[in-house]
Amino acid sequence: MNHAPDFESRNIATTAEAERARYHALFNAIDDGFCIIEFFDGPHGPLSDYVHTEANPGYERHTGIAGVVGKTLREIDPIEADRWIELYGSVLRTGEPIRFERYFLTAGRHIEVSAARVEPASLRQVSVLFRDVSARKKAEEALRASEALARVNSERVQLALAAGAIIGTWFWDLPNDRFTVDEPFAHVFGLDPAQGRDGLSLAQVIANVHPDDRGGLIHAISDVIQRGGHYAHQYRVRRADGRYYWIEANGRVDHGPDGTPLSFPGVLLDVEERRAVEAERDRAAASLRALNDTLEQRVIERTAELMRAEEQLRQAQKMEAVGQLTGGLAHDFNNLLAGVSGSLQLLSIRLSQGRLADVDKYVVAAQGAVRRAAALTHRLLAFSRRQTLDPRSTDVNALVNGMTDLIQRTVGPGIKVEAIGVAGLWPALVDAGQLENALLNLCINARDAMPNGGRITIETANKWIDRSAAHSHDMPEGQYLSLCVTDTGTGMSPDVIAKAFDPFFTTKPMGMGTGLGLSMIYGFAKQSGGQVRIYSEVGQGTTVCIYLPRFYGDVDSQTLDHDADSPIAGTEAGETILVVDDEPSVRMLITDVLEELGYTVIEAADSVAGLRLLQSNVRIDLLVSDVGLPGGMNGRQMADAARQTRPGLKVLFITGYAENSIIGNGHLEPGMQVMTKPFALETFSARVREMVDASS
Template sequence: MIRIPFLDGTMSRGGEGAGRSDLKAALLESEARYRVLFEAIDDGFCVIQFTDGPDGPLTDYVHIEANSGYARHTGISGIVGKTVFDVAPNDGREWVKLFRTVLDTGKPIRFEREFSEVGRFIEVAATRVEPASLHQVAVLFRDITDRKRAEAELRASEKRARENEQRVHLALAAGAIVGTWVWEIPTDSFVVDDSFCGAMGLDAAQDRDALSVEIIVQNVHPDDKDYLMAHIRKALDTGGPYAQQFRVLRADGTYHWLEASGRVEMDEAGAAVTFPGVLIDISERLAVEAERDRVADELFRLNETLEQRVAEQTAALIAKEEELRQAQKMEAIGQLTGGVAHDFNNLLAAIRGSLDMVQTRIEQGRPDDLERYINAAQSAAGRAATLTQRLLAFSRRQSLDPKVTDLLHLTRGMEELVERTVGRHIEVQTFAEEDLWRALVDQNQLESALLNLCINARDAMPGGGQLNISLTNRRLAPAEAAELKLVAGDYVLISVTDSGSGMSAQDIARAFDPFFTTKPMGEGTGLGLSMVYGFVQQTGGHASIRSKLGQGTSVDLLLPRSEIAEEPVAVATDRATPLPPAATGATILVVEDEVLVRMVVVDALRDCGFEVIEAGSGPEALEVLKSEAAIDLLLTDIGLPKGMNGRQLAEIAREIRTGLKVIFATGYDESTAMGAGSSTSDIEVLHKPFDVDVLTSRVRSLLAD
C-alpha cells in the first residue's frame, strides 16, 4: 500500500499562530522532495482516481498525477485531467477492470499488456493508495515493445531453424540430399563432404583446401554454367535464400540434374560471410514431371480428338432429333389438318347445300322454304367461326373480349348443359365461396373451357362418379405469384374436380402440350387442354393440374379479379332494336382483298344509304385517301396484300386525314389490329365472321359519335 504526502492528509496540522509558518515551510519542503523523487523515476508513473463513468459509478478514472516518464513510455502527453476513455476508447473497459480489482481488493498486481491505442507493449505494476476512501491507484509502468519484438523475432527464428533442421533430417532420411557445403566467403574456403564431390563429378582425391568456385562448377553443363555463376554472384550481393537447378557430368559420362539450395548470411555491414547449402538430386523428380507432362500432352490431344468426335456425334444426334421432330410435327399437322378439314368440309357442305336449295327454291318460285335454308347456312357459318376461334386458342392468338363476369352466375347457367353433356351417371355439383369476387374474362371462351374440362372429366369416369366445380377467392403473395409467373394480387380460382382414373406424373407434365392425348387413336386430337391453357394465359391467369393415378384429377384455373364493381351496359345489337340513322351523305372507304367479302360489305352498306368507295389493297386505298374525295370512315381488313397491312394503312390515313374514324375487320388478333399507343375513342374492331346487321350497326354508331 502507498501513502502519498499531501494527498491523504497524514501531515499534522500543528498549533495555531507561529506554528503555521513552520508547518507551511515543512509542507513546501516535503512537496519539493516529493516532486524530485517523482520526476527522478525513469519509468512512467501516474496516480489515477476512480470516478463515475458511462457504465455507472466508479467505472472510469481520471489521471490526477503523472511524471514525465509517462509521456516517454506511452507517447501520450498532457495526460493529467484525462479519463481512461479519453485515451483508450476501444480498450478502456479492460483497463478499468484491471485497476478496479486493485482498488477493491487492495492487492498489488503486475502484468504485461498491449496498449493498443498507442501501439506499444507495457509492463505494469499497480497498488492502491491508502486510505481506500480516496479511490486512488498508483501505477508504475515501462515500455517493453522492443523486448517483445525481439522475443517474437527470436521465437520465429527458432521456429524456422527447427523447421529447416526437420526438413534436412527428412531429406537425409529420404536420400534426397546428395552433398553438403559451407563456403566461408572472407577466406574463400570450402568445407564439403565426399557426397558433394561425387555429385559434382570431382575426383575423390581432390585437395579440399584448394577448392574454388571455378573448380567446383567445372563439370556443369556448358548451357547451364554462365546462368549458374550469375545467380551465385547475385546471391552474394543480396544475401538471403538461394536455389538453382543445373546439370552436372558424372563419372559415367552422363548428365544428371541437381538442385543447389542454401542461404547467404550477411554481416552488419551487408557483406557476405558464409554460404552454407545442400545438393539435392532431382533427376528422378524431373523425369516424373516430364512423364507427367508427356501424359498431359497426350491426354490433351486425346481430349481434342474426343471433343471433335463428341461434336460429330452430337451433330448427328441433333440432325436425327430434328428429323424426328419434323416427323412428329408433320404427324401433328396431319392430325390437325385432317380434323379441321373434316369439320370444315361438313360445315361448307351445309352452307353450300343450303344456298343451292335457296337458289333452287327461287327458281321454282317457292319462297316459303327460303328462311329454313338461310337459317341452316347461318348456323353452319357460326359453327365454322367457333372452330376458327378454337384453332386460334390453340395457337394462343385468338382475340378475347374480356368483361366483368359473375363466375357463379355463369357456372350456374351452364349446369343444365354440363349435366346433359356428361350424362346422368355422373353427379355434378357447384360450390362457391361467399362474397365471391368478379373476374375479368371472356365469357364465351370461359364457357368453352369449362365445358371442355367437364368432357375430359366425363371421359375419365366411364362408370360414373362425382364432378365438382368449386369457386374460391385467392390472394397471391409476391413470392407465390413470381413462382407462377403472375402479378401479385387477387384472383378467382375455378377448380374442376373429378373422381376418375387420375393421371400419372408423366402425363401431367405433358397434358397442356398440343396434340398430346391419352385417348385411343381417333378419339381425341390433344388440343382441348392446350386451348384451355392458351385462353387462361392470354387472360392473365394460370392453369395447373393436380392428380394421382386412381384418385381423380383437379384442373385449377386462376383468373384475374376485376376491380370494376359492375359491367357497363353493352350496346344492344339485336335486329329488333332501332339503330341510329345513317349520317347524311356519309362516305365509307372499304378496303378488302377478298372479292366476295368486299362485295357483301359494300352492298350491305349501300343498302343502308351510305356512299361507298372500294379498294383491294393498301396502295389502292392510299390513292383514294390522297384524292379530293370526301371520306368519313375507313373500314379495312388487317391482312392486306402488296406490302401494307390494315394497321399501317390506318396510321397513314389518319396522318393524311386527321380524326378519320376507323373500323378494323379481323379474324386474327385484336392487339395486332389496334397497335401500340392507338387511341380507341374513334377506332372499332369487328371480328370476322360477322353478321351484316352487326357491321351496319357498328358503322352507324361510330359515325353518330
C-alpha cells in the first residue's frame, strides 16, 4: 500500500499550521492597532450594527478604547455609531477598501484608519488597521516586504505588519536556534538577505549593534526568553552609511506547556525621529523648568515687595487713623476741660468773695462737662470694644416699647415713630442700657437725615444666619435677633457707608456731631458677640440693623432705672463697707458719700491690703472695688479669694476701663454687680443701698 499521499498531506497541514502560528504570533506581537468587525442586521435595518470579533493589544493603545471584543459599535460609541457603520458598511457592500485620517481624542493621536473586506463577502467581516500617519511611507515598505510571508490570511497579516514605522521582521526558532529575518531587517543590520532567509546566529545579528548598547540588548533578550511574554527594547544599529540609528525591537516569546521557550517573533521600528523629538522635548522641558524656577523666584520677590508695600500702607493708614482719633479727642476734651476748669476757677473766686448765689450755676456747668466727657469716653471704649458691659437676658421688644415715647419726644412731632415687634422674639444677653443708648443714637441719626420730616420704623425679628449670609455679614453662623431702624431720609452713598463706622467720621456740619455714634454702636455690637450693618441708597432712605446672638435662657425681670435724680437713701444699721481703689481722690469721694449716708467705711489702696482685711474678722457687709488694682491681683481675683472665707460677700465693681474677661466676660457670680466710672453719686448710693439691703 502506498502511503505517500497521506504523508504529503500531513506534511502540508503541518507546514500550514506552523505558518498560521507564525503569523498569529506576529499579529499579536506588533505594537499597533488592528481589529476584525462583523456586521449583523438589527432594528435599524440591514447592516445596522457590527460587533468586534477580534482586536490585538495595539487596538486599545491607538484608539484609547478598551475591551471591544464582543461589543457592538452602539455600545462603544453611540453618538457616532451611524457614521462608522456607513463607512465600514460601504466597504462590506462594495468590496472597496477605504483609508482616512481621524483624531482619536481618547488616545490623543492622529490615526490613519484603513478598512478592507474579509473575503469571502459572505463572512460579512471587515478588517481595520489603525496606524500613525507619520510613518506611512515606511509602513508601506514594511507592507511590501511582508507580502511574501503573508501567503495565509495575507490581508490580515499585511495590515498588521503595516502598523507603525515597521522596517523589518524576524522569527527566532528557539529550540533550533534558527534566526530568520526578512530583507528590510537584513538591510538595517547590514546582513546578507540570503543568509537572513537561511538562518543566522544571534552573534551575527547583533554584530552591528552599538557597543554601548550591546550589553543591555543581550540582557533584555535573556530576560524575555526566561520569563516569556512581550518584549520591547531600544538600541542603536550601524546602517549602510556607517551611522548609528535608533530602532526599537518589539516581539513576544511563547513558551510551551512545560515552560520551554519555543518561538520569538518580532518586528523592528524606526524610532530615530521619535527619539529626536523626545530629546528636543526634554531640552524644552528643562528650559521650561529653569524658566519656572526663575519665574517662581521673581514671583516670590515681587510678592515680598508687595507685602512690604501693603504693610507700609497699613501702617500709614493706621497712623492716619490714630492722628484723626487723637486730634478729635484733643479737640473735644479741650472744650470739655475748658468748661470744667473755668467753672472750678470761678467757683473758687465766688467762694473767696462770699458770693454763694452764683455757685450753683458753675457746679452745674462743671457737672455737665464731666457728663459729656464721660459719654465721649464710653463711646471710645465702645468703639474699641473695651467698655465694661453688664449683660443680662433682655426682652428687646419690651426695651423698644419702653423707649418709644422718649424717642418720639426726642425726634419731634414732624417725624412719625413706629415700632413693630415680631411675636416670639428670642431674648438677648446684652447690656440693656448700652442697647438703649445705641437705639436712641440711631433714631437721632435718622432724624438728622430727614430735615423735612418723615417716618422712623423700629423693627425686631428673629434671624437664621446661614454660611453664605455669615460670610457676607462677617459674623458666625447661628441664630440672631435683629433690631433695625429705618428712615425715609436722604440715604447714603457706598463710599459714605464704607466709612460710616470710622471714629470721628461724620457728614454733619462742624460742631453738629462728634462722629463717634456709629463707631460706638459698632463696637458695642461686636463686643456683645453680634454685628451691625447698613443698607442704604441715596434718596431711598437708610436701614441700620444690629444683630445680637440668641440667648437660651429666661428673660431678666429687672428693669432699668432711668431716674438719676432720686434722693440719696441713708442707713440706720451701721453697716460696714470696704472700699478698695488705688486712686486716692476716688477713695476720698466714695468714702465721704458713704459716711454721709451713715455707713462705716474702711479704705484699702491695693489688693494685698484689701484681701488682708477681707480675710480678717472685721465686719464687712459690702466690698466696693476697682477692677484694675496694684498688688498682684485684680479686683475680681481679690473678690473670689475673699469669698473662700466669706461666701455670701456682696461685691460692687467700679471701673472706668476693663477687659470683660477680667470680671468674667459679663457672667458675674450671684451677689456681684458692676458700675462704670464716672457715675452719678445718686445712682451709686442707690446701688449700694440695694445691695446692702439684699444681704440683710
